[in-house]
Amino acid sequence: MNRLVRILLCLVCLWASLSANADNSISADSVRTLRPVTSTYSVEYGAASTLDTYLSPLRYQGSTITLSGSWLKAMRQNPQRLIMAFDASIGLESQLSPARNSRLYDFSLDFSWSMMYRWRPIEHFQVGAGGGAALNIGALYLARNSNNPVSARASVDVTANAMASYSLHIGRLPVRLIDRVSIPMVGAFFSPEYGETYYEIYLGNYAGLAHCGWWGNHFRIDNLLAADISLGTVALRVGYHLDFSSGKVHDIVTRHTTHSLVIGLTHDSLNITGLDKSQNIIPAIY
Amino acid sequence: MKHLLSFLSAILVTLTFASCHPYEEWDDSAEGNFDALWTILDEHYCFFDEKDIDWNEVGQRYRARLVPGITQQELFVLCAEMIDELEDGHTNLISPFDISYYDQWWTDYPQDFDIRVLQEHYLGFDYKVSSGIYYKIMPNNIGYIYYPSFSSTIGEGNLDWILADLAVCDALIIDIRDNGGGQLTNIETFLRRFIHEPTLAGYIRHKTGPGHDQFSEPYPFYYYPAEVGRMTWHKPIALLINRSCFSAANNFAAIMKSLPNVTLIGSRTGGGGGMPFSAELPNGWGIRFSACPITDSLDRQIETGVDPTEGCEVHSLPQDFVLGIDPILDFALSHLSGQ
Numbered sequence: 001m002n003r004l005v006r007i008l009l010c011l012v013c014l015w016a017s018l019s020a021n022a023d024n025s026i027s028a029d030s031v032r033t034l035r036p037v038t039s040t041y042s043v044e045y046g047a048a049s050t051l052d053t054y055l056s057p058l059r060y061q062g063s064t065i066t067l068s069g070s071w072l073k074a075m076r077q078n079p080q081r082l083i084m085a086f087d088a089s090i091g092l093e094s095q096l097s098p099a100r101n102s103r104l105y106d107f108s109l110d111f112s113w114s115m116m117y118r119w120r121p122i123e124h125f126q127v128g129a130g131g132g133a134a135l136n137i138g139a140l141y142l143a144r145n146s147n148n149p150v151s152a153r154a155s156v157d158v159t160a161n162a163m164a165s166y167s168l169h170i171g172r173l174p175v176r177l178i179d180r181v182s183i184p185m186v187g188a189f190f191s192p193e194y195g196e197t198y199y200e201i202y203l204g205n206y207a208g209l210a211h212c213g214w215w216g217n218h219f220r221i222d223n224l225l226a227a228d229i230s231l232g233t234v235a236l237r238v239g240y241h242l243d244f245s246s247g248k249v250h251d252i253v254t255r256h257t258t259h260s261l262v263i264g265l266t267h268d269s270l271n272i273t274g275l276d277k278s279q280n281i282i283p284a285i286y
Numbered sequence: 287m288k289h290l291l292s293f294l295s296a297i298l299v300t301l302t303f304a305s306c307h308p309y310e311e312w313d314d315s316a317e318g319n320f321d322a323l324w325t326i327l328d329e330h331y332c333f334f335d336e337k338d339i340d341w342n343e344v345g346q347r348y349r350a351r352l353v354p355g356i357t358q359q360e361l362f363v364l365c366a367e368m369i370d371e372l373e374d375g376h377t378n379l380i381s382p383f384d385i386s387y388y389d390q391w392w393t394d395y396p397q398d399f400d401i402r403v404l405q406e407h408y409l410g411f412d413y414k415v416s417s418g419i420y421y422k423i424m425p426n427n428i429g430y431i432y433y434p435s436f437s438s439t440i441g442e443g444n445l446d447w448i449l450a451d452l453a454v455c456d457a458l459i460i461d462i463r464d465n466g467g468g469q470l471t472n473i474e475t476f477l478r479r480f481i482h483e484p485t486l487a488g489y490i491r492h493k494t495g496p497g498h499d500q501f502s503e504p505y506p507f508y509y510y511p512a513e514v515g516r517m518t519w520h521k522p523i524a525l526l527i528n529r530s531c532f533s534a535a536n537n538f539a540a541i542m543k544s545l546p547n548v549t550l551i552g553s554r555t556g557g558g559g560g561m562p563f564s565a566e567l568p569n570g571w572g573i574r575f576s577a578c579p580i581t582d583s584l585d586r587q588i589e590t591g592v593d594p595t596e597g598c599e600v601h602s603l604p605q606d607f608v609l610g611i612d613p614i615l616d617f618a619l620s621h622l623s624g625q
Contacts, residue, residue, distance in 0.1 A: 053309060056566050057326060098314065099570025101382075145564035146574055193502060195330055195493030195577045197561055199470060203490065203507040219307075248307040251495050255307065 034270055035079055038284045040070040042264025044241050048093045050106060051255040054151045054192065055142045060104040062095030064258045066241075072284035075115065079282040083128060084115045085161075085180075091138075093258070106256075108138030108153065112182065114161040124167040126286050132159045134184060147197050151254075155213060157187030157220075165285045174230040178239075178285065182222045187213040194250045211249050220245035228266050237264035314568040316356045320349060323365050323379070323573060326565045327372070329496035331575050333560060333589055337373065341498075344371050358569075359383065372575075374589075375532055376562040380572035391556045391591075395529040398553050398600075398614055399463040400607040404432070407610040414451070417444035421452060426623045429455035433476070436468025436534040440475050442516065449479060449517035457622035458519055460542075461526040461615070467533025467558060477541060478512040480519055480548075485509050486583045487541045490561075493577065504585055509541070523548045524618040527594060533558035539592040540582040549621060550594040552614045553601055559589035 048064035068089035075082035093106035114132025121127065133156070140151040165178040192201065193208050201209065211217065226239025239262035247254045268283055310325065312318035324345045334341055348368040356364070362379065366386030369377050379386040405411055409430075413422040418438025424430045429452030452458060477487075489504035512518055525542050527535075527550055536555045542548045560576025567573065582588055593599070600617045 051309060057310065057312075057322065058566055058568065059311075097566060097570060098568055099566075101570040102566060102572075144566070144572055147561050147577070148563045193492060193494050194496070194500070195332070195563065196502070197490075197492065197563075197578050199561065200490050200492060200505060200507075200578065203505070205490070205505040205507075207502075246307045253307050253309040255309070 032280065033079055034281045035074040035076070036268040036270045036281060036283050038070075038072040038266060038268050040068075040237055040264050040266035042066075042068045042070070042237060042239075042262050044068060044089075044091075044260035044262050046241070046258055046260030048095060048106070048258045049256070050093070050095055050104060050140065051253065052140055052151045053251075053253045055104070055140060055145060055148060056097070056102075058097055059255070060095035060097055060102075062093060062104070064091060064093040064106075064260060066091035066258075066260065068264075074282045074284050081117055082115060083118055083284045084113065085132075085284070087112045087114075091258075102142065102144045105141045106138065107141075108136065111135045112159065114159060114182070116161055116163060118163075120286060124286070126163075126165045128161075128163045130161050131185075132161050132182070133157065134159050134182065134187075147199065150198060152190060152198075155184070155187055155189035155218065157184035157189075157213060157218075159184050167286065176228040176230075176235070176285065178224075178226050178228060180224045184213065184218065184220050185215075187218065189213045189218055189247075189249075191247075191249045191252060194252060208250075213247075217249050218245075218247045224262065226262055226264075234265050234267040237262060237266050239264075312568050316352055316361050319361065319567045319569050319571070320352055320365065322567045324349075324368070326567075326573055327369065327377075327575055328498075330493060330563060330565070330577055331372065331377075332493060332501075332577050332579050333372070333374065334498045336579075336587060336589060339372065344368060362386070362571075369573075369575075374560070374576055375556065375558050376560055376574065376576045378572075378574045380574070382570075391532070391558075392529045395553070396601055397464075397530065398528040398602045399530070400602075400612070401434075401464070403607050403610055403612050404461075404615065408612060408615060414448075416448055417441050419444070419448060421448050423452060423455055424459070424619065426619065427454070427456050428619060428622050429458040430461065431458065432461040434462075434465055436465060436470075436472045436538070438468070438472070440472055442475065442512075445476070445479055446517045449519055452519075453517065455521075457522040457524070459524045459526060459615070459618050459622065462531055462535050462538060463526050463528040463552065463614070464530045465532075465535035465538075466530060467535050470534050470537060470561075473534050473538040473541070474509055477509055477538065479517065480523065480542070480545065481509060481511050482518070482520055483511065485541070485544070488537070488583055489581045489585045491579055491581075501579075504581065520547065522622055524622055525550050526614050526618055527552040527555050527592070528614070529553055529556050529591075531555035531592075536588055536592060537580060540588045543592060543595070544583045549598055549618075550592070551598045551600055551618045551621065552594055553599060554593050555591040557589050557591040559587060 044066040049061045051059040066089050070087045072085045089110045091108045095104045112134035116128035116130030118128035136155045138153040160183045163180045167176045223242045226237050228235040228237050241260040241262050243258045245256045312322040370388045375391045413420050417440045420432040422430050487509045491502045491504045494500045536558050539555050561578040562574045563577035564574050600614045602613045
């Protein structure tokens with residue numbers, strides 16, 4: 001009997017909670033809701049290492065530079081709870097073999113879109129979790145090789161995304177700490193077979209090039225930890241970016257790691273005129 | 287909270303295991319470099335079965351010669367001797383001080399060609415050159431093309447000019463003697479001028495794993511005639527070959543042999559029917575090796591060469607060149623004049 005009462009109490013609480021949310025929505029609709037875009041433009045520079053056994057059995061090491069942009073916004077459907085993010089980056093790496101007599105170049109383009117549900121368990125602290133889609137294309141180029149100088153990279157993934165942010169003051173300086181993580185869960189990616197030349201692909205043999213990706217054959221984790229230091233209308237972003245991937249398909253093993261220092265500028269922008277107090281501003285990051 | 291921590295731990299463990307795709311590593315020692323070389327070839331070289339090579343036995347035999355304190359030069363010689371056991375002109379070990387090269391595919395045979403004799407006694411030092419191709423109209427109204435290397439990229443416009451110049455001829459000699467190969471895309475560009483319908487050029491396969499017998503199904507590949515408006519040639523052709531025709535030149539000979547209007551004259555080509563891949567050792571040395579077998583239009587191996595057309599095997603004697611005679615070219619001129 002006690003159990004039944006508890007279940008009923010839970011259902012009542014749930015109904016009350018939903019009603020409250022509905023009331024909030026109605027109340028939010030009565031004023032104009034504005035959803036600024038939190039834009040960040042960054043330069044990332046750091047260390048990189050690459051292994052791609054299609055090109056070489058050796059692990060190359062060098063430097064990476066990336067230009068990236070990130071745009072976050074509360075979603076129209078439920079701006080208090082839902083946010084979406086679009087990220088794009090272009091990266092270039094130059095790495096040397098262990099004997100330092102051969103150079104490898106890595107060019108990559110990344111695009112991702114994600115949607116997250118967010119909570120504010122305590123004041124100034126926000127966590128979010130959700131999913132999205134990511135596209136990565138790129139190529140490795142190893143000039144010393146004859147018929148296998150290039151390893152192309154292409155993948156489309158469904159990703160799991162999470163973020164956390166905490167706003168604080170250091171002295172009188174507002175600072176926002178933020179961490180964003182993205183992990184591909186499933187997807188599709190390109191890989192030639194073990195000893196297949198791109199010439200054979202050029203001749204028209206497209207069999208076995210596309211693969212279903214999951215953690216077992218195509219793992220990647222992308223983590224950004226940053227501090228946004230307010231400078232007035234804009235904030236200076238200083239952070240650390242880890243990008244790690246590891247894969248194995250057709251007995252070709254790939255591994256790629258970058259550790260980068262992130263320097264950027266971030267700001268909230270609104271596409272409006274005539275802001276007044278009746279307007280409700282809901283940012284993507286509190 | 288306890289459940290949450292367990293869940294997060296499980297995710298962390300899963301991620302850790304998922305991210306561990308092991309790969310083989312070797313240290314930069316004599317043993318490490320030797321083992322890296324042996325393993326790379328063991329897992330990627332494509333002609334072990336065709337050549338009946340027991341690579342394990344070869345490895346054991348040469349590894350026994352690794353002695354403490356072996357110098358880089360001594361290690362290079364040892365490794366070079368080991369890969370020479372593959373008897374493959376596409377297999378080279380590349381160091382800062384030397385490049386190993388298995389050359390017995392041509393040094394054990396007569397050369398059957400002398401460029402000076404050709405230029406002086408047959409072309410009279412008077413010929414045109416375009417895109418790396420020498421060409422001229424010879425006596426009896428026979429066109430002549432000498433293409434010394436498929437590394438020279440051919441322009442479509444250059445080919446138009448060459449074939450337009452030779453269009454009045456009754457027959458054509460294409461001389462690829464001493465052509466050591468180059469880019470397969472060049473032979474496609476060139477060959478498209480001599481076919482008038484889609485032509486099965488051969489089959490290509492590749493390794494699908496590290497096992498000696500792990501190969502893909504043979505993939506047939508076709509060449510298509512040059513676009514309408516381009517100069518083409520469909521009259522008789524004599525293709526001159528010798529033992530120094532290797533790699534892409536060997537492929538070219540194999541494809542040309544399948545065309546009804548083409549006669550191969552000279553001596554068996556040097557082979558090289560496997561597209562080479564590259565890899566490297568921890569000490570920075572490069573290794574190149576045959577990785578993808580290409581066969582002819584009947585799916586026959588061409589790794590050991592392509593024979594001339596039956597009844598058209600011709601060799602030169604050393605005194606021929608002293609006298610300014612090129613017996614293979616003479617045979618071709620006579621053969622085409624007779625047609």
